[in-house]
Amino acid sequence: MTRVVAKFGGTSVGSVERIRHSAGLVADAVRRGESLAVVVSAMVGETDRILGLAGVFGAGLGDAEADVALAAGEQVSSALMALALREAGFEARSFQGWQLPVVTDGPPGASRIAGMDVSALEAAMQAGVIPVLAGFQGITSQGEIRTLGRGGTDLSAAALAAALGARCDIYTDVDGVYTTDPRIEPAARRLDAISHDEMLELAAQGAKVLQTRSVEFAKSRGVPMRVLSSFLEAGESRGTDVVETQDIAERRIVSGVAYARDQARIALLGASNRSELAARTFAILADAEIGVDMIVQAHTRTPGRVNIEFSVAHRDLARAQAALEAGLSGADISSETGLAKVSIVGAGLRQRADIARSLFAVLGEQGISVRVLATSEIKISALIDNDAVERAVRALHTAYGLERV
Amino acid sequence: MTRVVAKFGGTSVGSVERIRHSAGLVADAVRRGESLAVVVSAMVGETDRILGLAGVFGAGLGDAEADVALAAGEQVSSALMALALREAGFEARSFQGWQLPVVTDGPPGASRIAGMDVSALEAAMQAGVIPVLAGFQGITSQGEIRTLGRGGTDLSAAALAAALGARCDIYTDVDGVYTTDPRIEPAARRLDAISHDEMLELAAQGAKVLQTRSVEFAKSRGVPMRVLSSFLEAGESRGTDVVETQDIAERRIVSGVAYARDQARIALLGASNRSELAARTFAILADAEIGVDMIVQAHTRTPGRVNIEFSVAHRDLARAQAALEAGLSGADISSETGLAKVSIVGAGLRQRADIARSLFAVLGEQGISVRVLATSEIKISALIDNDAVERAVRALHTAYGLERV
Known part of the structure; x- marks a missing residue:
């Protein structure tokens, strides 16, 4: 019997109607003969509401x-999902992080999963009870509640799938990974399959799936995932x-085009090329x-001096400049905003060493x-004007034939 | 150092402003030299909201x-109270029922506290950390979450006070126990002290403190309580x-006048006086x-037959009649609604055997x-017309001199 961990995000449990629909998808999977956790x-909005109160x-x-x-939010939705599954005719039971336990380490708000005892869930599944685990949470070895940070429920699901030897189905508000954002390029196609590495690069380059x-x-545990729409x-x-x-x-050269708006570029002009300066620059930024993101070091006409350029998210620009000005006395620091990043993955x-050249050509044709x-190994990113993002995405999508994937 | 358990109900933690004010009261108690848990x-409304979702x-x-x-509601408020105490300059930490643990038995929604391990709370208090326990909840010996039923947080507080050898301060929206409802009798006085027994009777007769x-x-554990306004x-x-x-x-004959509206009276007319009939009647009602509440059995003019009369809450009347008609074939069952109960405690x-007579006289004067x-030992209750409740409360309050308590 195929074991599947089905994960439902905030919008998929955003109301009693959505919970009922999601429970129906679980019921369908069980009727297909899958063994589900x-x-x-x-519920969507609950985490922000609670953070607002704490704030x-x-x-x-x-x-x-x-x-x-925060962990109380998942406690409520796990109980409601168990009730919805019961309403659909199945036995179900909620489990909180501390009840397994899911053991975490790391700081509050951004812990990592150090271990997970799934024996209670295994027992439930073998008894025909669908276990519903509250995601996003665990406890320290001292018994204190911790959360895994935003989006941590995906991590809970992947870790549970690894522990159960299961596939990890991520139910979300889109029905899969697309060659690019269909709101920008209507010819975008859903991919039947993608590698973990490509998915990682697409996510890192702005895709929000x-x-x-x-x-x-x-990837590290060899867990197969599936992205589905709830x-x-x-x-x-x-x-x-x-x-x-x-x-x-199916072998493709390019699997997708990703983009991220609101990027900024910082340039350290004519900096010494002694490597400790570059090291110091990035140490300062890491401390802050x-x-x-994108780093380029180019030689200038002055021998022994280089330009260092890199991109940061626009929201981090002011902090980055302040940190660099405090840490690098006398450096010539300039910046540019209104930029975006477009990437092919x-x-x-x-x-294919020629891809970078063809990307230049495609974007150049569009002015x-x-x-x-x-x-990087499986991605090329270009920093361009914010205004040109949509044209760039469409031109690259067409140039690499992604509408035929 | 006097140990005090301070309990705050739903309205006392009903908003961030109310939580902050309640935290200030805890801070004042600590500054007075009390050791607080x-x-x-x-938060008020949260329990109903969650029950609505589950419904x-x-x-x-x-x-x-x-x-x-439901237990998630107290999880949120316990964390917020800990944060508010920190904001007020104290170290504080929330504890959930499972973290002590508070061990319960009995059914979901109406469990009782079977035991409580307060060593973690003792350690916190000795380290100068104010522990904030999520009330209303515990876990079974199998580790399942249970709640104690409506108002169960008072029980959590009383049990914690017993375990810590502490006084139990109940902060609520009134500043104490009054001789009667001040909305009905403006001359109602706050009592400085009342016995557990009197408090029990007042609560049973309708006072909602x-x-x-x-x-x-x-009472059973000899825990002193104090009712205070948050x-x-x-x-x-x-x-x-x-x-x-x-x-x-201070010795008083009468401490308070309580009332409860929306009562109904059921009469079984001319029933056999064989005791098994009365026993069957009340067994049927217990099963349902x-x-x-008030039971009177009176002899009729027909030898060997009696009338049985008793009161029930109006909301239970239809169910009670149906159960009795099904269980007592051929009985002559009648009922009266629009009644209320007024009690002196x-x-x-x-x-004082003469009190019953004087109560009759006071109410009779009012028509x-x-x-x-x-x-009962420390209470006399009368079933009267709903419309007469306010006049009865005021007349009894005056007759027993409660405005001078």
């Missing part, structure tokens, strides 16, 4: 008591399988917990200038 | 999953002490979980007819 997020007392994510309050940590976890009926869409690279029959890029270009 | 209910799936109080969802189970528990500043009112009878210095009634009269 369910993982749920808090009045000056506490936010990262405070242990905020974690206690799956949370990066859950995919990393699934807003359709069972069988209306087969979703997208996220699997190991070798399990994908600012994520740095595909396992097939590994062998879109590339500020910074960065490549 | 706090117990909280869910959509056909689950109500008494369902184990409803208990799981304290939950009966918590007072019974406090809507005043510290010291504005000294509240009412609920203590053992011998600890009350209908609370029977006082430890001093024990020695109020008494349908049924029932006495």
Whole structure:
């Protein structure tokens, strides 16, 4: 019997009607002969409501008591899902993180799962009871409630799937992973399968389907995932399988085009090329917990001096500049805003050195200038004007034939 | 150092402003030199909201999953109270029922506290940390979440006070126990002290200050309680002490006048006086979980036959009649609605056989007819017309000199 962990996010349990519909999808899977365990997020809006209450007392994510309050959101939705499954004619029981337990380490608000005892869930499943685990939460070895950070329920589901030897079905508000955002390119196609690596790059480059940590976890433990819509009926869409690279029959060079708006570029002009300066720059930014994305170091006409350029999220720009000005006395720091990042992702890029050149050509034909270009094993990203994002996404989608995938 | 368990109900933690004010009262108590542990209910309205969600799936109080969802309400308020205490400059930490644990037995929605391990709370208090216990909840010995029923947070507080050897301060929306409802009799006076027994009778006869189970528990364990308002500043009112009878210095014959509207009377006319019929009648009502209050059995002019009369809450009348008609074939059952119960309560009634007569006289002067009269050790109740309740309360309050208490 195929074991499946079915995870439902905030919108999929956002109301009693949505919970009932999601319970129906679980019921369909059981009737198909799958053995199910369910993982749920808090009802959409509940996490923000509770954080708002905690915020009045000056506490936010990262405070242990905020974690206690937040975990209550999943407690309610797990109980309601168990009730909905019972209404659908199945035996079901909710489990909280402490009841397994799911043991965490790391700070409040951003803990990681250190271990999980699934014996109670195994026993329930063997007795024909569908267990419904409250996601996003666990307890420390001292018995204190912790949460896993935003999107942590995906991680709970992936970890539970690994422990149960199950596939991990992520039910969300889209019916799979698309070649790009269908709101921008109507010809976008749902992919039947994608590798964990490609999924990770798409998520990192702006696609919002799956949370990066859950995919990393699934990749490291070889857990197959499937992205499905909880807003359709069972069988209306087969979703997208996220699997190991070798399990994908169909070989594509490019699998998707991702984008992220509201990027900014910081340039350190004519900096010394002594490597400790670059190291210091990025150490300063790391200390300030600012994520740095695309980095380019170019030689200038002055021998021994280089330009360092990199992109940050626009919301981090002011903090980044302040930190650099405080930490790098006398550096010539400039910045540019109104930028966006567009990326092509595909396992097939590994062998194709010409892709970067063709990307330049595609964007050039559209009159879109590339500020910074960065490549990794399976991705190429270009920093461009915010205004050009939609044209760039459509042009790249067409150029790499993604409407025929 | 005086140990105090301070319990805050739903209205006392009903908003972030109310939580902050309640935290201020705890802070004042600590500054006075008391050693505090706090117990909280869910924010007012939260329990009904969650029950409403569970109700959509056909689950109500008494369902184990409803208990799981309900307990989340106290989880949120306990964390927020801990944060508010921290904001007020104290170290504080929330504790859920399972973290002590508070061990329960009995059915979901109406469990009782079987035991409580307070070592974690003792350790917190000794380390200068104010523990905030989520009330109303515990776990079974199998680790399943259970709630104690409506008002169960008072019981949590009383049990914690017993375990810690503490006084139990119940903060509510009134500043103590009054001689009667001040909305009916403006001359009503706050009592400085009242016995557990008197408090129990007042609660049973309709006064809504304290939950009966918590007072019974406090009485059985000799826990002193104090009723205080969380809507005043510290010291504005000294509240009412609920203590053992011998600890009350001031002796009064009558301590209070209570009332309950919406009563109904059921009469079984000319029933056989064989005791098994009365026993069967009340067994039928007990099986239907209908609370029977005042019972009178009177001989009729037909030798060997009696009338049995008793009162029930109006909401239970239809069920009671149906159960009796099904269970007592051929009995002559009649009923009367539009009734109310007015009661005088006082430890001093024990020695005063003339009180019943004087109560008849007081009500008679007002032209109020008494349908049924029932006495206990420290209480006399009369079933009267609903319309006469306010006049009866005021007349009795004056007749027994309660405005001078």
